[in-house]
Amino acid sequence: GDVTTTMLWLNDKFTAAEIIRFAFGPAAIIYLVSTALLVMQIKEGRIDPPEEQGFKFLRSEKLVIGFAVGSFSLPFIVNLIGLRPYFGLLLGLGITWIVIDILRRYLPEHRTHFTASIEDFLRDADISTLQFFVGILLAVSALDYLGILNSASALLLGHAPTLERLVTGSSLVGVLSAIVDNVPLTAAAMHIIKTTDASVWALVALAVGTGGSILLIGSAAGIAAMGLVKDLTFTSYLKVATIPAIVGYIAGIGMWYLQHLALRI
Template sequence: MAAMTFVAYLNSKGFIENIVNRIMPKRISERKLMFLVGVFAFIFSSISDNVTATLISLAVVLSLKLEAKKLIRYATLIIFAVNSGGVSLITGDVTTLMIFLDGKVTISNLLLLIGPAFVSVMLLAALLSIGLNGQLDFTKTKQKRIEKTDITIAVIFLSTVIATLTLSVLYSVPPLLTFLFGLSMMFLVAQFLMRKKDINKDMIDFIREIEYDTLLFFVGVLLLVGALKEVGMLSHFSDLYTIMAPEYANYLMGILSAGVDNVPLTAALLKADIVMTQQHWLSFTYATGVGGSMLIIGSAAGIIAMSKVKELTFMNYLRLSFYLLICYTVGYTGSYLMAGFV
């Protein structure tokens, strides 16, 4: 909620759009844009929610008026990059946060997933850019002046994310406390800086712009999972781990999360009390975070992209599933190997 409040403020002020507009060059090759979009979606989804990261990344691509086949490629990369960017930070993905709060992984261990996740995104960008040799002209809108207040809020946001990671690793400070402290600082500083301005909106109003439907969805899912545990249904999820080794079971669970939402799947396994090493839990974190990218309906980013890009249908996305499977496999293998250094 705290992260979404920060993003809601910066987005409503046009700060994020302004930054993107300043960074993008006037002319860029289609191949270079593919990698640039992948990097942007990966980084931005790490510090904000997947919904916002997907919408902003798609807005950049849609403004270029690309032909349908190329637009589908860019949208596919955004979905995979957004899901990959969130797995290494508790601010970026709900399943990562759930596994962390259950004590299965630590923040310092999660940082090991950044490398494999980023490599898999770059690999997908390379595969999807095959055959893209054209040049694109980026039409820039009139640059707006960035207010000092907005810059200050952005600095507080980034400082909060860095402090959350640092304090948790060094002093085991609960991330909840750090983020709520950062949110409090945002309210205090913004109210002070805007005290003399004639504004019709209080800072507290930005909390109302949060996608509460998304948060309530997660609450509902967790309640259902708790009910399933009480009637003994969750025990069946652990059967797969009795048939095969955890590293292979986790890989299949990631792919399964594309058909079954990753949040209830993660909650189910946590409730089932499956015994795994931290290396296996880290690879499971990657699998459930990125595995939903295998199908367009497997993640919130995919659903949003399908609603915004008319050309992106279930079958069109499925045609690129081989590329996605290759990159998911590379990322999962890398995450399992990196987790071995824990």
């Protein structure tokens, strides 16, 4: 559900089962605590009546949607047989592409709403965003080659990091993701944090995946919402959502710590 979690998974920091085991409970606590605090602030107001929608999916469209949604399970399946997860996504894309082309070729035009071309989508892909992430990862690799990340690791965690220092360092990385993009933070964390403990890496995934919500600009969802809702500004988010996000974040980290201690007994 999060690009940084996927990065850690692809780098074998934990398995799919381990991220569920170690992070699901703390993530649920973050969600419940922050949501409860936000709900307490909701006031009665005018609700716009829903607009009448005359759109209805046809069976052919439901078939394509089913194939598209089902393709998201393929990375896990191909990973079980020793292939890299992106092979599953490419396989799902190819199958969906074939299904769409078959339906467009053999069904009358008025029986389907699918008129877009996947070729056009691929042609219009945002290459600049891909270049941005590639540049970030290259920069992080350069810092690692120069030894700067090792120095940062020694400064932040020490040469023999204790559990408390790992928790503190991971939590600070999560808070920093509210200001700095969490992709380079995760890439740097993979070099800075020296541990093979899957539960600690689950904590890192939890921290960088949710810590960004402390500020509106710290998550892709926040940026998108700011563009769609004119009343949602940086200041208004700070007044309404920052405290619930911080409290939920602290509660989630605390839940992870208690769960970690319980699993070690």
